[in-house]
Amino acid sequence: MPVSALVGMEALSFRYAGSTTYALSDVTLSVERGEVVLVAGRPGSGTSTLLLVAGAYAPRLVGGAIEGGLSISASRPSIVFATPWTQLTGLCRTVFAEVAFGPASHALPRERIRALVGLQLERLGVAHLSTRDPATLSGGELQRVIVAAALALEPDLLLLDDPAAELDPAAADALYGLLKETAAEGVGVLVATPDVERGARVASRAIVLEAGRVIHDGEPAGALA
Amino acid sequence: MIGFRTGRSPLHAAHPYTPLAIATALLCLVFAAQTPAAIGIFVLAGIVLAIAGSSLGYVAKPALMLAIPTLVLLFILHGLLGPEPRHALGPLHVSDSGLTEAIVLGGRITAILFAFLTVLATVSPDRLVEAMTERRVSFGATYLLVSTLTLVPRMRRRAAQILEAQQCRGLRLGGSPLARIMALGPLVLPLVLGALAEVDEQVLALDTRGVTSGRVRTAMDPPPDSAAQWAIRWICVCLVVGAWAERVRPLLMLIHPHLYVACR
Amino acid sequence: MSAAQVSAGLDLRWDAVSHDYGAANVLSDVTLAIGAGESVALLGHNGAGKTTLTRMLMGLVRPKAGTVSVGDWLVAKRRPDQMAQRVGYAFQHADQQLFARTVLADVSFGPQRLGRPVHRAIEVLAELGLDGFTGRHPYDLPAPVRKLVTLAGVFAMEPAVLVLDEPTAGFDRGLRALVIAALHRRISGGVTVIAVSHDLKLVDAVSKRSVTLEQGRVVADSIR
Numbered sequence: 034m035p036v037s038a039l040v041g042m043e044a045l046s047f048r049y050a051g052s053t054t055y056a057l058s059d060v061t062l063s064v065e066r067g068e069v070v071l072v073a074g075r076p077g078s079g080t081s082t083l084l085l086v087a088g089a090y091a092p093r094l095v096g097g098a099i100e101g102g103l104s105i106s107a108s109r110p111s112i113v114f115a116t117p118w119t120q121l122t123g124l125c126r127t128v129f130a131e132v133a134f135g136p137a138s139h140a141l142p143r144e145r146i147r148a149l150v151g152l153q154l155e156r157l158g159v160a161h162l163s164t165r166d167p168a169t170l171s172g173g174e175l176q177r178v179i180v181a182a183a184l185a186l187e188p189d190l191l192l193l194d195d196p197a198a199e200l201d202p203a204a205a206d207a208l209y210g211l212l213k214e215t216a217a218e219g220v221g222v223l224v225a226t227p228d229v230e231r232g233a234r235v236a237s238r239a240i241v242l243e244a245g246r247v248i249h250d251g252e253p254a255g256a257l258a
Numbered sequence: 259m260i261g262f263r264t265g266r267s268p269l270h271a272a273h274p275y276t277p278l279a280i281a282t283a284l285l286c287l288v289f290a291a292q293t294p295a296a297i298g299i300f301v302l303a304g305i306v307l308a309i310a311g312s313s314l315g316y317v318a319k320p321a322l323m324l325a326i327p328t329l330v331l332l333f334i335l336h337g338l339l340g341p342e343p344r345h346a347l348g349p350l351h352v353s354d355s356g357l358t359e360a361i362v363l364g365g366r367i368t369a370i371l372f373a374f375l376t377v378l379a380t381v382s383p384d385r386l387v388e389a390m391t392e393r394r395v396s397f398g399a400t401y402l403l404v405s406t407l408t409l410v411p412r413m414r415r416r417a418a419q420i421l422e423a424q425q426c427r428g429l430r431l432g433g434s435p436l437a438r439i440m441a442l443g444p445l446v447l448p449l450v451l452g453a454l455a456e457v458d459e460q461v462l463a464l465d466t467r468g469v470t471s472g473r474v475r476t477a478m479d480p481p482p483d484s485a486a487q488w489a490i491r492w493i494c495v496c497l498v499v500g501a502w503a504e505r506v507r508p509l510l511m512l513i514h515p516h517l518y519v520a521c522r
Numbered sequence: 523m524s525a526a527q528v529s530a531g532l533d534l535r536w537d538a539v540s541h542d543y544g545a546a547n548v549l550s551d552v553t554l555a556i557g558a559g560e561s562v563a564l565l566g567h568n569g570a571g572k573t574t575l576t577r578m579l580m581g582l583v584r585p586k587a588g589t590v591s592v593g594d595w596l597v598a599k600r601r602p603d604q605m606a607q608r609v610g611y612a613f614q615h616a617d618q619q620l621f622a623r624t625v626l627a628d629v630s631f632g633p634q635r636l637g638r639p640v641h642r643a644i645e646v647l648a649e650l651g652l653d654g655f656t657g658r659h660p661y662d663l664p665a666p667v668r669k670l671v672t673l674a675g676v677f678a679m680e681p682a683v684l685v686l687d688e689p690t691a692g693f694d695r696g697l698r699a700l701v702i703a704a705l706h707r708r709i710s711g712g713v714t715v716i717a718v719s720h721d722l723k724l725v726d727a728v729s730k731r732s733v734t735l736e737q738g739r740v741v742a743d744s745i746r
Contacts, residue, residue: 075694076666094462112466115665115692118615119459122467123412124404126384130478137476138397138468146476171568172614172688173720186468198692201567201720227666227694416618422582423619425602426611427675428635444631447621451661455617 038063039190039221040087043102046245047086050096056082058245059101064190064221069212071232072225073256074242080225081115083242084192087223088112107221111135111188115195117175120182121167128154128170128178129163135186146185153181156211158204172199180208184215191215193224197231209235229256260320260375261411262382267312269380273483274389276490277381280307281373283494288366290501294358297365304372311380321371329364336360383408385481392480397469413449420448532558532593532608532682532714534579539588541574548574549585550738558593558682561705561715563729563746570735572718573614576685579716580605592683607636610681614688614718616672617665625663625671626656632679643678649707650674650700666692670700677704683714690721702727 040063047057057079064070064087074080085091088110092098114120125131129150136146154160157177162170167178176199183191193212197205205228213235216222226232232253233239239256241249249255264270269277284307288300308314340356383404390400424444425431431441534556541549549571556562564572577583578590581602590597592608610632613619622628630643647653650670660668673689684705690698698721705728709715719725725732726746734742 073694075696076664081664088466090462090465094465095458114462116459119456120463120466122464123408123460124384124387124401126382130384133478135467137391137478138473139471140473140476143476143478146478172691173568182467195692199568199688202722205720227692227697229695419615419618422580422602423613426580426582426606426609426613427619427632427679428603428606430601430603430635444619444621448618451621452617455661 038065039105039107040064040223041102041104042086043104045086045099045101045103047082047091047099048097049082050092050098052097055245056097057086057242060242060245060247062240062247062250064223066189066219066221067216068238069216069222069224069236071229071236071239071253071256072223072242073227073229073232073239074225078242079245080242081194082245083240084112084194084223084225088190088192105190107188107190109186109188110190110192111183111186112192113180113183113194113196115198117172117179117199120179121175126166127164128159128167131167131178132182132185135182139186149185149187150181153184154178156184157181158207173201173204176200177204177208180211188220190221190223193222193226195226195228196224197226197228205231233257260316260379261408261414263313263316263379264382265312265380267310267380269307269311269313269376270382273481273487274381274386275483276487277307277311277377278386279491279494281377283498284373285370286498287501288369290498290505291366292362294361294365297362297369300369301365301372304369304376308372308376311376313376313379316379317372317375321368321375325364325368325371328367329360332360332364333357336363378407378410381407388477388480391475392477394474397475401464401469413453416452417445417449420445420452423448534683534714534716535589535591536575536578537589537591539575539578539585539590541578541583541585541587548738552588552735552738552740554733554740554743556714556716558714559709559712560731561709561729562717563725563732564716564718564735565725565732566735571738572735573687575735576611576687576716576718579609579683579685580611603635606632606679606681608681609683609685610676610679612673612676612684612686612689614691616669619672619675620660620668623659624657625652625660625674628660629671629675629678632675636679638678638680642680643674646674646678646704649677649704666694666697669693670697673701673704677708681713683716684708685716685718687718688721689717689719690724691719698724 042060042062045057045060046055048055072080072083082091085095086103089105090112122131122134125134132150132153133146136149154163157180159174159177159181162174167175170178176196180196197208200208209231212222212224224232233256236253238251239249239253240247241256284300284303288297291297291300308317336356336359337352338350340353344351344353387400387404429441429444536552536554539549539552552575566572574583578585579592579597581597581600584598597605620628622631626643626647629647630640633640633643647656652670652674655663655667660671669692690701702724705715709728715728717724717729729746731745733740
């Protein structure tokens with residue numbers, strides 16, 4: 034496992050609490066700065082679990098147990114789930130406040146937060162929604178807002194679970210292009226998606242999971258098979 | 259059931275702590291009051307609060323829908339089944355002390371309903387979060403208070419979505435009592451299961467936004483406060499302390515006679 | 523009664539329909555007709571009015587102006603549970619309807635309410651590759667599988683009209699292929715299908731006609 038890896042897994046297995054089957058089995062992989070790593074697999078193959086483990090959200094928040102080696106040197110992981118409406122804080126009445134919530138939790142100065150939020154809203158093409166109530170947004174608009182919120186945290190490791198599920202094709206292309214730009218800025222990006230063709234266009238590497246095991250780790254074309 | 263709605267009333271513009279303090283003070287004072295006349299004053303105070311929030315019409319219906327059945331029940335339990343002496347009230351024989359008890363208890367509930375439903379209608383949850391953040395209240399306490407205030411509107415929205423989904427599967431609302439009971443499962447179970455799943459999702463969502471960072475949150479847009487509002491809140495505190503001091507003074511006799519004499 | 527017999531003669535009409543949610547106009551004077559057995563894709567950006575238009579078929583939204591009809595039924599005179607006898611509506615966010623202890627029980631719920639054969643639930647589950655999940659609790663399943671379960675619930679009701687709001691969002695190629703095959707079978711049987719979707723692969727595979735909405739108006743209506 035490279036010393037520079039943001040996340041490294043060595044023969045890692047993971048089971049959810051109360052489950053007899055492993056959600057992840059004997060997984061060895063790493064994610065480095067500047068990479069876009071595509072994670073593909075059928076529902077139930079462990080793609081979402083991989084993201085949760087890589088971001089140190091599992092087992093900490095969802096329970097379960099890890100066997101094997103896990104090292105996370107990323108100091109600021111940020112995660113986006115496939116269901117944007119479950120990621121709203123429920124405490125903010127405007128999109129701006131919603132995106133600012135994360136940086137505010139990290140006690141950044143107000144002006145810096147305003148600049149960060151403005152930048153990410155522009156990049157995701159949702160600046161015109163900044164005064165809207167997040168609860169009134171369409172699925173696609175909300176998904177872009179949630180991605181903006183994740184980027185506003187200035188992560189060094191960005192984890193995304195089907196981030197374009199709610200987007201129309203043009204917006205999905207723009208989002209994946211943005212992920213490539215974000216990686217070029219030095220962020221490690223791990224994106225799980227059933228939209229393998231789109232993901233493969235921007236990924237530098239692809240991992241395919243089946244029943245929790247890695248069956249391919251290499252060229253993105255391997256995920257298209 | 260109601261939730262926050264935007265407006266331009268004095269309560270909407272006030273620092274969120276102010277209407278909360280007034281409503282909480284009213285809650286404490288109404289339990290210190292013992293007579294129907296005193297209770298009546300607090301019911302009036304609750305109504306005045308709703309008017310100050312430009313929310314009387316919005317608040318009165320749910321408040322009365324809850325208060326009136328309660329008053330009727332209290333009248334039956336205390337008024338009709340209460341102890342002697344009794345007097346005739348039309349065809350009914352009503353207990354004097356029982357009727358007083360019913361009015362006092364029912365009036366308390368009515369006053370509290372008007373006051374707190376007004377708070378729900380006029381205190382914006384996000385402004386409350388910002389106010390508490392500015393005062394460096396822990397995020398845990400902030401979230402507990404705000405999520406309690408927003409619980410009903412959130413559950414109501416979810417319930418409406420579930421209702422639609424089940425109707426689209428052929429579930430008919432209404433009908434015989436048995437049919438209505440049978441309809442509860444498909445309506446209530448997704449609400450409960452969904453609410454439990456939502457708790458898990460909220461924990462993840464908030465954690466991913468850094469609420470467990472251990473740092474003091476930045477208040478982005480704290481609501482303005484004023485010396486007058488500060489004074490109102492302190493007056494509320496003094497009124498509560500004064501009212502309850504008067505009530506607990508006789509109890510001091512039980513602790514030590516000198517304490518009772520000292521407080522006279 | 524098979525879907526083909528039920529759908530014969532059923533067309534869908536929106537006549538001069540307008541609607542708003544307070545200040546925002548959502549639909550403006552929309553007139554649209556879909557013939558029995560047609561398969562139509564409803565396209566447009568988020569917020570164009572597609573979902574509002576389809577919700578009107580179930581009576582979940584009553585237009586401020588104009589009328590909506592499904593065959594000889596004027597929707598304004600019917601309740602949503604009555605419209606369910608003719609229209610199967612698959613919501614975009616599926617979880618709000620799952621309540622039963624098993625997948626089979628949940629999928630059987632709709633057919634039971636409508637007096638349709640319950641054994642169809644088992645057939646539909648097999649059709650969608652869900653026969654291994656019949657005894658599982660829906661909430662134990664991954665999100666895409668839960669969504670497929672709710673689709674199965676709609677298919678099992680054997681509606682003459684299917685309205686699908688983003689039916690393949692979050693699905694991989696395999697799941698999408700299952701849904702496309704299931705839709706092809708129903709279209710061949712004469713079921714009218716309306717798909718609101720950004721998934722061009724789905725749209726290309728099942729829709730013969732596309733109607734595009736923009737800011738509450740029909741801006742394009744063409745055969746694909």
